[in-house]
Amino acid sequence: MQAGNANPGRKTGMRFGPPSGPAGRLTSLEIEAKNRSLFCRSGFVQQTQRIWYPLPFFLCHLFALLIYGSWLFEPTRALWNTLDSELFFLLNGLLANGDPWPTFWAAANTKAADIVTGLVMILFFFIFIFTGPKTLRIERLSMFGIMSGMILLSQDGGLVDLYSRIIAVVRPSPSLVLEPVYRLSELVPHIKAKDAAYSSFPGDHGIVTMIWVGCIWFFASWRWGVAATLIGALILLPRMVAGAHWLSDNMVGSSLLALLMVAWILCTPLTYYLQRLGIWVLGFILPRSWGTTQQA
Template identity: 30%
Template sequence: MGLRNLPTILLLNAFGIGLFLSWFLPENHGFWFPIDSTIFHYFNQHLATSNSFLKLVAITNNRAFDTVSLLAMGGLFLYFFVKQDAAGKRWMIIMGIVMLLTAVLLNQSGRLLPVGRPSPTLTFTDINRVSELSGIPTKDASRDSFPGDHGLMLMIFAAFMLRYFTRKAFCIAVGYVIIFSLPRIMVGAHWFTDIYVGALSMACVGLSWWLLTPASDATINFINRSIPGKNRLQN
């Protein structure tokens, strides 16, 4: 599997590294900064002119709203889970655990990048802050926003859907990436490039070596054999 997928792995690595360097190397992030700035100011100006938009952004960036994204991912996972026999259900639970461990490790790896970047709301002056305008507790700032951890988690879920389930499930999960990462951009807690450069480059490089080689399968099967139960894999 690994050798067969090597060209794809190398292509994803080249894309991910190239994407990151296109942002990291140029002074003031080159052509990416005008894109980031335009997107932030577009949404930020509407916070003071549309009360309905302000409330939408405030609610979707409240910590409680994260439950919605978890339920959406859980619902897609459950769709496949209920179709499995006992052995399949056991395998899916273990796969889910491995997916969570992958998310933790990849997210922590992102903290090793030589980047310290405050969110747009802490970079620009004379801007609108959702927490101040709405009075609703919300995350509208971050002292270290790169790469976007929330977006990275969603991308990892999407990649696992493609690797272990169907392309349709992957497309739905990609929709989750867009829908559930957008509020962080609209509120100004993340730059556009925190997610679509930082998180995406991390996902392309890290997940290609994990999911397109025997590594993830071997880990799942090892845990499956190690945990007692009548439906475990036999050595």
Template identity: 30%
Template sequence: MNNPGLFQARWNLRRLALCNFVPLALLAFWLWPTGQMLCMIFDEWLFHLLNAPLASNPIWLRIWAIASLRPFDVVVGVILLTLLIKGDWVFEKTEVRQAFFGFLAVLLVLLFIRMLFSKLAVYMSWQHSSPSMMIEGAIRMSDYFPGLEKSWELKDRSTQSFPGDHASVLLIWALFMTVFSRNSWQTLVIWSLALLFMMPRLVAGAHWGQDDYIGGVLLAVWALGWGYYTPFAYHASAFFLKVTAPVFGLLGKLPVVSRMSVVRAAG
């Protein structure tokens, strides 16, 4: 199962440097007064473009309200996980278990970086409220569906919307899958899904665009750099493969589960 070609036990200093330069450049642009002004101009236009139609189209409103519910995030997670562990799509059948654990390792790096960056954002007063709380005339889905907000956690506002956590997870999945993508068609599908699933928070006004294309991107790129272009994913996936081998051995004896590529023994 431990295919040494999937993850490398060495540092890729050039790619790591790039994955540190891009986030720092984005952050510098965002902190630059002119850059911040440009972001706000674009984000206000984007918010009105996405949010305003909700007032005149009940069906459109209901679609995005459902997509903004917390349980829908579980549906998205299942879709992304299915594509990750689908044998002979991006990864070979014998690679999907290692790929899964490698992605898990990179995701852990993302969570660690997010924790540190969020503390820095609070300390530096970079946090801001979402557009649904700051722009006059914003359409709040929770005003139309108060029951959904109470029962299913409809996400349409936040007092600390930077960086976009939801977007960072989608972006790290897309970046990770793109690294191993076999062709441009797969890459198109991967990024189309990532961008589509980022839309509900933007339509609802829970996040500004900059929360995603600045905050979400810098977190995801940093995580890819320190998770994949260092030996971390190699060693972490090897560790997880070893400690979970007995569990997968038992799962391999179950009638239906044993057919899954992630459960099958590697060649």
């Protein structure tokens, strides 16, 4: 029989206090805490995350059903058609005022402008990352990685191709259907601006923007979400001014896919484990001080 430890403050294999669970087993909460410690032993876990978000999951599907249902249901589809045409004539009519507006909107519909808007979205997220507490930077960088993966997954060759085959909607853009129309390719021929599309539904530009806005709303506070929504509206505006997309291309086609992706990626355990993995990987790359939790 071994003698008891003379120094109770010394770390040993003994557990002080009552046993954990029946027959000394660890409770589920203790197992989770132990797994968290083993998985992120570098100290980069900042807060306890929920694995499931049932209410946002339900609301995303509800909004997707209402939006797409309103577009398929004939009486409300007539309202969408009216909104589409009236907004097109309103926005495209701005080009009738002459320079500098045609030049401005033509420049805003180029590939270079797409790169600029992409950089704006990245910069916005990085401001969110680096204006918060230093100890949350690793966690927020992992959020950025999840958002980037969602956007890549939605591109050509990914979910958007499957989505397009399922919804089976092919329609030309308003600049090819409605009259009168002011075409940027005719008003400003020296700028290669996108002002038409033979298949404009869903809006690929809109899918990226909607996913970005959805991620900001999910990961950040409502103030960041409102700001992202306003920026997103400005990003989508040039295509609608030029007549390359209908309003419903973005509000129905793009938002439907974005809502489903937010629901099944962000509101399920998938994003929980992806973020845990991202935190673990970034913990070996970035300064340890970025993830140091405050000691009690």
